[in-house]
Amino acid sequence: MLLRMSTLFLRTLREDPADAEVPSHKLLARGGYVRRTAPGVYSWLPLGKLVLENVTSVVREEMNRIGGQELLLPALLPREYFETTGRWTEYGDSVFRVVDRKGADYLLGPTHEELFTHLVKGEFSSYKDFPVVLYQIQEKFRDEARPRAGILRGREFHMKDSYSFDLDDEGLQHSYDLHRDAYVRIFDRLGLRYVIVSAMSGAMGGSASEEFLAETSTGEDTFVRSTGSGYAANVEAVRVPVPPALPTEGAPEARVHHTPDTPTIETLVDFFNGAGIGRTVTAADTLKNVLVKIRQPGDSEWEILGIGVPGDRDVDMKRLEAALEPAEVAMLEEADFEANPFLVKGYVGPNALIHNKLRYLADPRVVEGTRWITGADQADHHVVDLVCGRDFAPDGVIDVAEVRDGDPSPDGQGTLYTARGIEIGHVFQLGRKYADAYELDALGPDGKPKRITMGSYGIGVSRVVAAIVEQSHDDKGIVWPREVAPADVHVVGTGKGEQIEVAVRIAEELTARGVRVLVDDRKGVSPGVKFTDAELLGIPTSLIVGKGLDQGVLELRDRASGEREEIALDTAVEKVAGVVAGE
RNA sequence: CGGGGAGUAGCGCAGCUUGGUUAGCGCGCAUGCUUUGGGAGCAUGAGGCCGCGGGUUCGAAUCCCGCCUCCCCGACCA
Numbered sequence: 199m200l201l202r203m204s205t206l207f208l209r210t211l212r213e214d215p216a217d218a219e220v221p222s223h224k225l226l227a228r229g230g231y232v233r234r235t236a237p238g239v240y241s242w243l244p245l246g247k248l249v250l251e252n253v254t255s256v257v258r259e260e261m262n263r264i265g266g267q268e269l270l271l272p273a274l275l276p277r278e279y280f281e282t283t284g285r286w287t288e289y290g291d292s293v294f295r296v297v298d299r300k301g302a303d304y305l306l307g308p309t310h311e312e313l314f315t316h317l318v319k320g321e322f323s324s325y326k327d328f329p330v331v332l333y334q335i336q337e338k339f340r341d342e343a344r345p346r347a348g349i350l351r352g353r354e355f356h357m358k359d360s361y362s363f364d365l366d367d368e369g370l371q372h373s374y375d376l377h378r379d380a381y382v383r384i385f386d387r388l389g390l391r392y393v394i395v396s397a398m399s400g401a402m403g404g405s406a407s408e409e410f411l412a413e414t415s416t417g418e419d420t421f422v423r424s425t426g427s428g429y430a431a432n433v434e435a436v437r438v439p440v441p442p443a444l445p446t447e448g449a450p451e452a453r454v455h456h457t458p459d460t461p462t463i464e465t466l467v468d469f470f471n472g473a474g475i476g477r478t479v480t481a482a483d484t485l486k487n488v489l490v491k492i493r494q495p496g497d498s499e500w501e502i503l504g505i506g507v508p509g510d511r512d513v514d515m516k517r518l519e520a521a522l523e524p525a526e527v528a529m530l531e532e533a534d535f536e537a538n539p540f541l542v543k544g545y546v547g548p549n550a551l552i553h554n555k556l557r558y559l560a561d562p563r564v565v566e567g568t569r570w571i572t573g574a575d576q577a578d579h580h581v582v583d584l585v586c587g588r589d590f591a592p593d594g595v596i597d598v599a600e601v602r603d604g605d606p607s608p609d610g611q612g613t614l615y616t617a618r619g620i621e622i623g624h625v626f627q628l629g630r631k632y633a634d635a636y637e638l639d640a641l642g643p644d645g646k647p648k649r650i651t652m653g654s655y656g657i658g659v660s661r662v663v664a665a666i667v668e669q670s671h672d673d674k675g676i677v678w679p680r681e682v683a684p685a686d687v688h689v690v691g692t693g694k695g696e697q698i699e700v701a702v703r704i705a706e707e708l709t710a711r712g713v714r715v716l717v718d719d720r721k722g723v724s725p726g727v728k729f730t731d732a733e734l735l736g737i738p739t740s741l742i743v744g745k746g747l748d749q750g751v752l753e754l755r756d757r758a759s760g761e762r763e764e765i766a767l768d769t770a771v772e773k774v775a776g777v778v779a780g781e
Numbered sequence: 782c783g784g785g786g787a788g789u790a791g792c793g794c795a796g797c798u799u800g801g802u803u804a805g806c807g808c809g810c811a812u813g814c815u816u817u818g819g820g821a822g823c824a825u826g827a828g829g830c831c832g833c834g835g836g837u838u839c840g841a842a843u844c845c846c847g848c849c850u851c852c853c854c855g856a857c858c859a
Contacts, residue, residue, distance in 0.1 A: 212808055212820065213793045217852050237851070292858065343782085343857055351859090397859095409859090419859085621859065658859095694817055726819035745818055753818095 200709040201685060201716040202702075203731075207244050210731050220416045222667035223348025225676050229734050238345025238353035245735070246663075248684035250356065253388065253662050254335055256681060257358045260384045264376040266331040266360055271313050273337055277303035279312040283635045294339045294353075306339035311654055314361040315632040318650075322363075325640045325648065329369050331376075333360030335659060347416065349664035350620060356660040362653040363633075365640060370651045374627055377655045381410055381623045388662060389679030391669055392622065393430035395421050406627040411619030412665040419619050422601055426612020433616075434520035436601050437562075437608050444567025446588040457580045461544030463509040466580060470571065484509030485570035485584070487546045487558075490518070491534065492525040502534065504551040506560040506572075506592065507599040518598040545573040547581060548590040559596035560586070620665045621658070628652040676736030677758050685716040686778040688737040692718075692725040692744045700767075701743040707771045713778050733757070739777055741770065 208230040217234070218224040226232045231246030242250055258268065274296070280286035286305075294306040307313070314332060322330065338357045345353050362373035378394075385392050390412050397407040409432070411419055423430040455473070460466040463481050470479040486509040491500040507513055519527050535541055540550045550573075551558040564570070566587030574581040584590060605614045630651050632638070639647035663682070670677045680686065687708060691701025698719050705717035716737055718728050725744065732740050742753040750767040754774065765773050 209791085209809075211792060216787085216793070219853070340858080342859095344853095344855095346853085624859080692818070697817095722817090724817055724819080724821055726817095726821080728820095729818075730820050742818085 199685070199714040200705055201244075203716065203718045204720050206716075210734055218348060220347045220350065220668065221671050222350060222416075222664040225667055225671055225734070225736075226349060226664065229676060229736070232349060234348075236353075238342055238351070240349060240352060240354075240660075245684045249663055249678070249682055250660060252682045252684075253659055253666075254356075254358075256387050257335065257384055257657055257659060260380045260387075261331075261333050261358065261360060263383075264331065264380045266333045268333055268335070270334050270336060271307070271310055271317070273307045273339065274304050275307045275310075275313060277305070279316060280305065282316075283312055283632060285312070291343075292341055294341050307336075308338055308340045309654075309656070310334070310359055311361065311628065311632045311652075312636075315636045315638055315652070318363055319636050319638045323639075323641055325365055325642045328640055328650065329362060329364045329373060331360055331362045331373060333358060333655075347418075347664075349660055350416075350668075351418070352660070355658060358657040358659055360655045362655070363638075363650050364652070365642075365648055365650065367651060370627055370629075370653055374625060374653050377625050377653065378408065381625065381655075381657070384657065385410060385412075385622065387681055388666060389670065389681065390622065390662070390665060393421065393423060393428075393617075393619065395430050395432045396435040397432060397624065397626070408625050409621050410623035410625075412622045412662075412669060413617055413619050414665065414668040415618055416668055417618040417620040419621055420616055421619055422614045422616050424607035424609065424612040424614055426607060427609055429607050429609045429611070429614075430617075431608075433514065433601050434517050436517075436597075436614070438597050438599070438601075439606055439608055439610065440562045441565055441568075443565045443587070446567050446585055449567070449569055449585050449588070450583045452581050452584045452589050454574045454579055454581045456578060458578045460578070460580065466571070467509075470582075479571065481510035482508050483569075483571055485548070485560075485564065485572035486511075487548060487551075487573060488513045489530045489534075489541065489546065490527055491530055492522055492527050494525050500528070502530065502538065502551075502556050504546070504548065504556060504558040505596055505598065506548060506558065506564055508561060508563055509571075511561075511599040511602070513598050514600040517601075518596075521596055521598050540575065542573065542575055542577055545575060545577055545579060547573040547575045547584070548592065550575040552590060552593070557593045558590075559594045560592035561599050562595050562597050563599075564592065620661065620668065622662050622665050623655075623657045625655045626653060628654050671736070674730075675734035678736045678738060680738045680778075680780075683714075683737050684735075685714045685737050686739060687713055687715050687774055688732050688735065688740045689715055689717040690728050690732055690740055690742050690744070692723075692728050692742065693747065695747065697743045697747050700747060701741075704741065704743065704771060704774075708774060711771070711775050713775055739774065741774055 210230050211228040214224045215227045218227055230243055232240045232242055235241045277286055293308050296304045335358045337354055339354050342353050345351055364370045364373055392410050392412045395409050395411060397409045411421055421430055421432050422436055457469050460469045463484055463486055466484060467479050467481055485506050488505045489502060491502050493500045505513055535543055540554050548558050564586050568586045569583045571580055571582050572584055601614060603615045607614050630649055632652055633650040638650045640650060642648045666682060667676055689701045689705045691698035701717055702719050705715045708715050736757055738757050740755040746752060751764050752767055752770050754763045754765050
């Protein structure tokens, strides 16, 4: 492959586009890799298309390696498929819908579970046909409420989606493991720094769904990781370590104190520290009781739920919703307090709930024998030394308090800190949801139908391109890993002699050896411009044919390290081919 | 959907407060000469529905009213 800058459809920009905020957006636009066409919709220009194809190739190779079979389904999908699973209405505003001249409804595919399931049902029907893994790499469409960050979150994007079809749970687990391994190889080859986090709360069951997050400061997903181990998890999935229970004997009696005007944790702590109860109190010694109401799907009644967390922490609504899924969660309204006069706002204690037959769930840190300062269920009163297991007994444990930097890691090694990432891959055990909807069965050896179980696995191919740039750039431009770079070598001819002719000749010789080459053969362009463009474009290796040519000397540059080396003209092709081959 | 900002040449912007000749600057583009190791110089050019519609005015990029679009933060989504 030989690209000539004199004719390449490329115009680099000296300034950042006004609408670009994140590095990947700025650099991909300035480098002429992409151009914005509409909000969240981008055109891939020749260099960008090459990068996209390189990523695609890596994905394709690794999918084929695990036995995946590539096919290509339409992006334009008729309504009927989505009626079967109810997703036609479920999707709401988040998909593009189109109507044909006859008035028939379609949508532009956001994902393809329905189509794949239906397709398999039409072709395969024997247990001998399974398992099977099918995948495609194509454009997906989602009408994002707010596309942002350029390529990172668009409304049209490239995605590899694959689907596994197995006869039983063991088979599904195997297909899932194969995909997970393939994803590790893919992202390793692409040179990405990433973590694998559980995408679900522990209650929903371990490895049924995991996300691959590329670590970047600009990512929109937050997760936590440990300073002392490889532990990483979504905030929703963090399980707080449970401290050992303490003996209840010998603990002082619970005593109610008059605590005027202390409806908040802060005022309460201040009060006790001025009240001389014989010890210094912190917010962590108090038990904050947060009241929410929940409603199970299909129910019309709300249930009031009390949640006890250490007073120095808030309830994390995301963790709460994940823990209570699929129930709906809402904060209590004034009317709820009026209907339940035993709930004294600002002074709620565990026993008001427990004694009135309302469920009370407590943080894992609230173990037997722990002593708490908490509401006494009457205005302006709190109770001190209320002992868990002696004075109150929660109905259960709920792990929904906010996770903070410095919290101990659940695996016991190190402490947690929050990081940001971009979701680049997702592996998910779907189970039989779609197989049930389409009645996808295989006839077993016993002559009886067996319901198929499925997995779905995605990689955001275009997003991966942006994620790579986010992780691999400097103030001058992009630094492509060789596997995804649009070329291996950027041969730059600069000077008023025969440098450009020599550069082109070297480029042709390298091309003949199978090296992918971009040659800067533009005439009348100053060296500074060419060097700057080379750094912006980010091809891993540059070969400068310039002022040293008269002495038979060329310069080899490494984009990532910035190292420069003078090499002889005679052996340059040999040398560069070796560098490209990783020698 | 809530909050903030912006629409002027392919790109980045000024001009608007205080209406007044032919709407300006940088980059890019074209032509010529010079220049050639770090975003060159000089000269000459091409390129505009000043977002759209209405209004005020002798006169509107500029003032008024309405609308549309885009960007950023949040919510939502994943």
